[in-house]
Amino acid sequence: MTENAIIELRKVGKWYNSYHALRDVSLKIGKGEKVVVCGPSGSGKSTMIRCINRLEAHQTGHIIVDGTELTDDVKSVETIRRKVGMVFQNFNLFPHLTVLQNLTLAPIWVRGMAKSEIEEIAMMYLRRVRIPDQAQKFPGQLSGGQQQRVAIARALCMKPEIMLFDEPTSALDPEMVKEVLDVMTELAGEGMTMVCVTHEMGFARQVADSVVFMAEGSIIESGTPAEFFENPKSERTRQFLGQILEH
Amino acid sequence: MSKDTRTDSTTTSAGATPAGAIPTGPVQPVTWAASYEEEPSQASVPPQPGGMTALKPFGWAKDNLFNTPLNTALTVACLAVLWYAVPPMANWLLLNAVWTGGSEICREAAGACWSIIAVKHRLIFFGTYPYDEQWRPFLACGLFVALLGASGVRAFWRPWLAGVWALVLVAMGVLMWGGVFGLTYVANDKWGGLPITLMLSVFSIAIAFPLSILLALGRQSSLPAIRTFCVGFIETMRGVPLVSVLFMASVMFPLFLPEGVTVDKLLRALAGMTLFTAAYLAEAVRGGLQAIPKGQYEAADALGLSYWQKTRLIVLPQALRIVIPPIVNQFISAFKDTSLVTIVGLYDLLTAATVATTDPEWRPFFAEVYIFAGLMFWIFCFSMSRYSQWLERLANRYNRR
Ligand SMILES: Nc1ncnc2c1ncn2[C@@H]1O[C@H](COP(=O)(O)OP(=O)(O)OP(=O)(O)O)[C@@H](O)[C@H]1O
Ligand SMILES: [Mg+2]
Numbered sequence: 001m002t003e004n005a006i007i008e009l010r011k012v013g014k015w016y017n018s019y020h021a022l023r024d025v026s027l028k029i030g031k032g033e034k035v036v037v038c039g040p041s042g043s044g045k046s047t048m049i050r051c052i053n054r055l056e057a058h059q060t061g062h063i064i065v066d067g068t069e070l071t072d073d074v075k076s077v078e079t080i081r082r083k084v085g086m087v088f089q090n091f092n093l094f095p096h097l098t099v100l101q102n103l104t105l106a107p108i109w110v111r112g113m114a115k116s117e118i119e120e121i122a123m124m125y126l127r128r129v130r131i132p133d134q135a136q137k138f139p140g141q142l143s144g145g146q147q148q149r150v151a152i153a154r155a156l157c158m159k160p161e162i163m164l165f166d167e168p169t170s171a172l173d174p175e176m177v178k179e180v181l182d183v184m185t186e187l188a189g190e191g192m193t194m195v196c197v198t199h200e201m202g203f204a205r206q207v208a209d210s211v212v213f214m215a216e217g218s219i220i221e222s223g224t225p226a227e228f229f230e231n232p233k234s235e236r237t238r239q240f241l242g243q244i245l246e247h
Numbered sequence: 248m249s250k251d252t253r254t255d256s257t258t259t260s261a262g263a264t265p266a267g268a269i270p271t272g273p274v275q276p277v278t279w280a281a282s283y284e285e286e287p288s289q290a291s292v293p294p295q296p297g298g299m300t301a302l303k304p305f306g307w308a309k310d311n312l313f314n315t316p317l318n319t320a321l322t323v324a325c326l327a328v329l330w331y332a333v334p335p336m337a338n339w340l341l342l343n344a345v346w347t348g349g350s351e352i353c354r355e356a357a358g359a360c361w362s363i364i365a366v367k368h369r370l371i372f373f374g375t376y377p378y379d380e381q382w383r384p385f386l387a388c389g390l391f392v393a394l395l396g397a398s399g400v401r402a403f404w405r406p407w408l409a410g411v412w413a414l415v416l417v418a419m420g421v422l423m424w425g426g427v428f429g430l431t432y433v434a435n436d437k438w439g440g441l442p443i444t445l446m447l448s449v450f451s452i453a454i455a456f457p458l459s460i461l462l463a464l465g466r467q468s469s470l471p472a473i474r475t476f477c478v479g480f481i482e483t484m485r486g487v488p489l490v491s492v493l494f495m496a497s498v499m500f501p502l503f504l505p506e507g508v509t510v511d512k513l514l515r516a517l518a519g520m521t522l523f524t525a526a527y528l529a530e531a532v533r534g535g536l537q538a539i540p541k542g543q544y545e546a547a548d549a550l551g552l553s554y555w556q557k558t559r560l561i562v563l564p565q566a567l568r569i570v571i572p573p574i575v576n577q578f579i580s581a582f583k584d585t586s587l588v589t590i591v592g593l594y595d596l597l598t599a600a601t602v603a604t605t606d607p608e609w610r611p612f613f614a615e616v617y618i619f620a621g622l623m624f625w626i627f628c629f630s631m632s633r634y635s636q637w638l639e640r641l642a643n644r645y646n647r648r
């Protein structure tokens with residue numbers, strides 16, 4: 001992969017009590033690169049990307065994001081979280097705030113932006129995810145697909161350099177998956193660095209620069225979508241692809 | 248509300264008839280009748296009279312009060328109790344009651360003696376506050392209650408409300424203590440009645456509430472020292488009767504103070520009430536905190552919000568909305584608990600009422616005084632209860648779809 005990486009994981013190890021969730025995971029992601037992470041349930045995909053913005057703390061190895069190493073030091077966590085946006089499987093919008101307030105809250109409090117300024121920017125992002133007319137509604141009044149697009153816009157309002165997606169379409173009804181993937185594809189086209197856990201192989205083929213396959217807490221193999229889908233190296237990958245491409 | 252529940256239960260019992268049978272009924276009566284004939288033998292539950300309510304117009308009473316033998320029995324029993332209890336009660340409370348006149352007239356009458364309230368209300372409301380100066384606590388209470396009421400109105404939730412509160416508190420202090428503007432000084436061991444009850448309850452609740460939030464947050468803290476302290480405090484306070492807390496505050500607390508330093512009796516009771524209420528409220532608040540999904544914390548973290556930003560902007564606004572009912576429950580409880588300060592020698596409303604009954608001339612009419620005092624407590628508690636229902640609806644607007 002790329003020489004000067006914006007995200008670098010070096011032999012990262014992570015335990016949940018005695019359970020070994022990540023085993024010597026090493027990965028380099030270049031600026032502007034789109035990486036799709038896939039693998040069977042429980043393989044540590046979520047754990048890995050949650051380590052990148054310190055929602056989980058790793059115990060061994062190093063994680064370096066845009067030149068800052070993640071340590072117990074609160075400053076490093078703060079610095080990195082400002083650069084990294086995240087989108088969750090269950091949206092995790094703030095139900096007591098309107099859509100617009102969801103978008104403007106963090107820029108106002110974390111970045112100290114003026115309300116009028118960020119509201120304009122927020123409306124711009126809402127137009128981009130194609131729901132400007134929902135700005136004054138509460139999240140509970142939106143469909144799943146709309147909520148996930150709000151969540152993407154919310155992360156973008158912080159002007160991140162990296163976006164993490166943890167199965168952003170898994171909680172959606174099939175007819176809403178496309179509207180979210182379209183937004184993500186558009187974002188990819190704009191040069192955002194993206195790490196995306198997903199089982200949407202069509203999206204991986206179309207958008208990803210590389211696909212990473214994980215099993216049992218390790219990266220089994222990674223490569224370009226063409227290599228990965230046409231010519232998987234390991235038996236474990238072939239098995240996985242067989243299962244997931246069946247339907 | 249109760250009507251809905253009853254309607255629901257009727258619907259449920261109607262559901263005992265197979266679901267398919269009802270919709271076909273109006274369209275194909277024959278089919279329905281046929282299936283109805285068959286069903287009772289198949290169903291393990293015997294058909295209930297309630298099952299037919301949708302079809303026969305027997306009226307609400309029939310459906311809800313006489314729909315089962317048990318309900319019929321209960322309805323009859325309730326009517327009998329009302330029949331025997333209400334007329335004598337109404338006679339005593341109203342029809343035969345004495346509204347004006349001296350104690351001799353009361354002794355003759357068969358009803359309640361409300362004239363004792365007319366005679367003693369100043370003592371009940373203001374205790375031993377100098378008689379000629381009682382317009383001062385009256386005015387102070389009026390201001391206080393008016394501002395409390397106004398503070399509940401949404402249009403007044405503006406920064407200047409805090410300024411108005413500061414002004415009114417100063418005004419209340421001036422009125423109650425005096426000593427300035429030509430008002431004679433009245434030491435606070437002369438205060439009594441409604442002002443004591445109102446001030447103790449409102450101030451203890453107002454201080455206990457933020458304290459309880461800190462305690463509840465501390466109980467979930469990742470720092471063991473803070474967690475242990477909060478758990479220890481909450482469990483100690485919850486394990487001890489309020490009466491002992493008040494005793495400790497008023498008797499033992501002064502022993503720990505350096506010589507010469509005294510803390511006012513009222514203040515000590517206030518401290519005891521506050522700490523006790525805070526412990527209970529903290530547990531109510533904790534319930535709300537636990538109901539917030541982990542994803543909310545994660546989303547706030549991922550956006551880079553600090554611990555206090557996350558707590559103030561995301562967690563508490565949601566958690567507190569959930570626990571409005573138990574919190575108001577604690578408020579009501581604390582309001583009534585102020586009557587326990589009598590054991591440390593303070594004259595709250597109930598104590599003042601008790602004193603009013605000790606007059607030999609009016610001694611037989613203590614029940615009337617307690618009913619009146621109870622009514623005063625009820626007015627405040629019921630207002631809080633109604634207000635909380637309104638607040639709940641307001642706070643949960645975002646839940647509507
Ligand atoms: N907070 C936790 N405490 C204990 N074990 C955990 C915790 N979170 C995850 N695990 C375990 O770590 C392993 C990896 O979990 P992870 O959520 O990363 O899997 P995943 O690859 O994202 O799976 P999925 O596709 O189901 O989301 C699983 O076996 C899981 O049970
Ligand atoms: Mg996962």
